[in-house]
Amino acid sequence: MGIRIVATGGTFDKHYNELTGVLGFSDSHLPDVIKRTRMTVPVALEVLPLLDSLDMQDADRERVLAACAAASEPAIVIVHGTDTMPETARVLGAANLGKTIVFTGAMIPYEIANSDALFNLGVAVGVAQTLPAGVYVAMNGQVFSWNNVQKNKAAGVFQPL
Amino acid sequence: MGIRIVATGGTFDKHYNELTGVLGFSDSHLPDVIKRTRMTVPVALEVLPLLDSLDMQDADRERVLAACAAASEPAIVIVHGTDTMPETARVLGAANLGKTIVFTGAMIPYEIANSDALFNLGVAVGVAQTLPAGVYVAMNGQVFSWNNVQKNKAAGVFQPL
Amino acid sequence: MGIRIVATGGTFDKHYNELTGVLGFSDSHLPDVIKRTRMTVPVALEVLPLLDSLDMQDADRERVLAACAAASEPAIVIVHGTDTMPETARVLGAANLGKTIVFTGAMIPYEIANSDALFNLGVAVGVAQTLPAGVYVAMNGQVFSWNNVQKNKAAGVFQPL
Amino acid sequence: MGIRIVATGGTFDKHYNELTGVLGFSDSHLPDVIKRTRMTVPVALEVLPLLDSLDMQDADRERVLAACAAASEPAIVIVHGTDTMPETARVLGAANLGKTIVFTGAMIPYEIANSDALFNLGVAVGVAQTLPAGVYVAMNGQVFSWNNVQKNKAAGVFQPL
Numbered sequence: 001m002g003i004r005i006v007a008t009g010g011t012f013d014k015h016y017n018e019l020t021g022v023l024g025f026s027d028s029h030l031p032d033v034i035k036r037t038r039m040t041v042p043v044a045l046e047v048l049p050l051l052d053s054l055d056m057q058d059a060d061r062e063r064v065l066a067a068c069a070a071a072s073e074p075a076i077v078i079v080h081g082t083d084t085m086p087e088t089a090r091v092l093g094a095a096n097l098g099k100t101i102v103f104t105g106a107m108i109p110y111e112i113a114n115s116d117a118l119f120n121l122g123v124a125v126g127v128a129q130t131l132p133a134g135v136y137v138a139m140n141g142q143v144f145s146w147n148n149v150q151k152n153k154a155a156g157v158f159q160p161l
Numbered sequence: 162m163g164i165r166i167v168a169t170g171g172t173f174d175k176h177y178n179e180l181t182g183v184l185g186f187s188d189s190h191l192p193d194v195i196k197r198t199r200m201t202v203p204v205a206l207e208v209l210p211l212l213d214s215l216d217m218q219d220a221d222r223e224r225v226l227a228a229c230a231a232a233s234e235p236a237i238v239i240v241h242g243t244d245t246m247p248e249t250a251r252v253l254g255a256a257n258l259g260k261t262i263v264f265t266g267a268m269i270p271y272e273i274a275n276s277d278a279l280f281n282l283g284v285a286v287g288v289a290q291t292l293p294a295g296v297y298v299a300m301n302g303q304v305f306s307w308n309n310v311q312k313n314k315a316a317g318v319f320q321p322l
Numbered sequence: 323m324g325i326r327i328v329a330t331g332g333t334f335d336k337h338y339n340e341l342t343g344v345l346g347f348s349d350s351h352l353p354d355v356i357k358r359t360r361m362t363v364p365v366a367l368e369v370l371p372l373l374d375s376l377d378m379q380d381a382d383r384e385r386v387l388a389a390c391a392a393a394s395e396p397a398i399v400i401v402h403g404t405d406t407m408p409e410t411a412r413v414l415g416a417a418n419l420g421k422t423i424v425f426t427g428a429m430i431p432y433e434i435a436n437s438d439a440l441f442n443l444g445v446a447v448g449v450a451q452t453l454p455a456g457v458y459v460a461m462n463g464q465v466f467s468w469n470n471v472q473k474n475k476a477a478g479v480f481q482p483l
Numbered sequence: 484m485g486i487r488i489v490a491t492g493g494t495f496d497k498h499y500n501e502l503t504g505v506l507g508f509s510d511s512h513l514p515d516v517i518k519r520t521r522m523t524v525p526v527a528l529e530v531l532p533l534l535d536s537l538d539m540q541d542a543d544r545e546r547v548l549a550a551c552a553a554a555s556e557p558a559i560v561i562v563h564g565t566d567t568m569p570e571t572a573r574v575l576g577a578a579n580l581g582k583t584i585v586f587t588g589a590m591i592p593y594e595i596a597n598s599d600a601l602f603n604l605g606v607a608v609g610v611a612q613t614l615p616a617g618v619y620v621a622m623n624g625q626v627f628s629w630n631n632v633q634k635n636k637a638a639g640v641f642q643p644l
Contacts, residue, residue: 003302011504016506016591016592018590018639019636019637019639021506023504023506036276036277036280037280037301038277038301038302039301039302039303040301040302040303040319041301041302041303107199107501108499108501109499111595111596112499112595112596113594113595114197114594115197116197116199118280119198119279119280119282119283119286121280121283122279122280122281122282122283122284122285122286122302123283123287124283125280125284125287125302126283126284126285126286126287126288126291126299126302126304127287127288127291129288129303130287130288130291130292130304131291138287140198140199140200140202141164141198141200141201141202141204141283141286142200142201142202142290143287143291153502154502156199156501156502157199157201158201159201177431177434179478180475180476180478182333182345184338184345268340269338270338272434272435272436273338273433273434274433274434314341315341317340317341358597358598358599359602359624360590360599360624360639360640361624361625362623362624362625362640362641362642363623363624363625429521436519438519438520438521440601440602440605441519441520441602441608442605443605444601444604444605444606444607444608444624445605445606445608445609446605446609447602448605448606448608448609448610448621448626449609449610449613451610451625451626452609452610452613452614452626453613460609462520462521462522462523462524463486463520463521463522463523463524463526463605463608463609464522464523464524464612465613478521479521479523480523481523
């Protein structure tokens with residue numbers, strides 16, 4: 001029972017470095033975020049290397065797959081960059097792990113005003129517990145199947161193929 | 162298709178009045194919240210009188226029931242105070258409306274630091290689209306059936322009976 | 323050299339208790355606030371009992387006076403509730419301590435959206451280092467002398483007598 | 484009487500563009516910030532082209548100088564990027580305009596968590612009304628004269644030469 005949250009970076013988890021003026025990665029925000037959610041279901045957080053999803057290579061996607069394969073929880077939420085989220089979802093979808101795996105992320109970093117991060121995480125946590133085994137993307141308040149989702153970069157929203 | 166969000170007040174929607182120093186109600190935050198979520202599924206917002214749920218009377222619960230009965234959407238999220246959320250859920254559950262109705266709320270008002278409001282709304286929006294018809298409470302990252310949920314006021318969390 | 327900040331409570335420092343739903347006092351926010359300001363001038367924080375200023379008695383004002391009298395710093399900022407800020411300022415003004423003492427506070431608690439707390443603290447910290455010895459109130463971006471200030475409660479602003 | 488606030492960009496006013504993922508400039512935050520401060524002294528806001536101060540050229544500094552020269556207010560706050568703030572301050576200082584001109588900015592953008600922007604603006608607004616005519620930099624809770632200030636980029640703080 002319980003949920004595993006796998007942090008892989010992405011806009012959700014970016015951090016503003018005040019010395020360099022660069023939005024990059026430092027410690028994951030997810031420990032704080034999880035406390036804030038007041039979840040009572042057991043939650044295991046696994047923080048993988050935090051990457052901009054444009055920088056993700058095959059080996060990085062394999063690492064995500066390995067984390068999901070090794071997880072004892074039947075419900076997994078993957079916090080991931082939006083730009084290549086569908087691509088990593090396809091790797092997971094093809095692997096057919098028999099678990100409910102939900103990708104989510106954010107258009108605005110958690111630490112920036114007006115962020116969608118907390119809402120998106122809520123959608124993902126909810127549907128990870130209610131959908132049948134499979135691989136999904138939860139963005140914009142909607143759930144997409146891994147094999148029928150794309151990011152419309154001009155509009156900044158996810159939609160079916 | 163689409164989702165109806167019914168605002169009834171509760172901690173989620175409380176507002177600090179700087180002239181009186183009282184946390185009460187003013188305009189609902191939900192129009193701003195909905196924009197922030199970047200939902201692409203059609204969302205209809207219905208703002209009922211905003212009440213502390215401790216002040217809700219039978220007539221107020223009947224008004225919530227009437228709003229749900231009249232809704233054309235198959236998925237409804239009700240933003241409600243936590244103290245009597247299970248009581249209103251029982252009124253809706255007994256009515257057997259054939260829609261997926263999910264109650265949610267917050268332990269910390271949306272406008273106060275560290276609020277769970279946005280996360281809870283995400284969970285509710287997600288499961289309202291994935292659960293079969295019925296009446297549910299989504300709090301603490303979990304989904305409860307209307308006939309098996311209570312608020313543990315000492316701990317500030319929802320749990321089964 | 324350096325600044326002393328004396329915390330006495332007031333709206334600035336109120337905290338929402340999620341179990342009771344009451345805006346009251348817990349630990350002061352000022353240690354976090356001071357870190358956030360990135361002040362490089364030495365700052366000594368002294369946290370007195372945190373009170374709503376409507377609940378302040380003569381003994382409470384004497385405690386504030388004693389703290390200021392004992393301070394080794396030439397510049398003191400007092401974070402105080404707005405409702406009786408001018409009254410405590412008169413106690414300090416009459417004492418003629420030969421230091422620059424600036425009262426400030428907030429109309430919206432630090433932890434609530436749209437708070438003026440951080441701005442007000444900035445004004446107070448700035449003028450505490452630039453004004454001659456005396457007792458002042460810094461609110462609404464203005465500086466008032468202790469003997470010519472009142473809160474206009476209907477408008478929620480400070481103004482001369 | 485009154486204060487003029489001149490916006491020139493800098494970290495203070497940066498905005499996250501969710502389509503490009505870039506922290507750049509859009510509308511200035513200062514109209515919202517000024518409302519939030521609840522200032523009752525008359526405030527005139529003048530928004531110049533918003534620039535990263537590393538991109539400022541001589542002509543940009545001349546524009547800031549011209550705005551200050553033309554201002555009818557005796558107190559001027561300039562919101563400016565931190566990297567070349569001392570350089571623009573030297574242009575203003577040399578011009579000897581007979582007004583109290585205070586530069587400020589932020590290490591963290593106003594819209595990002597834990598920002599020092601609102602505090603710094605408060606310090607600047609306060610001392611702009613209490614210091615004699617001259618050109619100053621207000622950062623880290625301190626006031627520096629235009630001819631004795633530098634940014635320590637490694638530490639991210641301002642200090643005397």
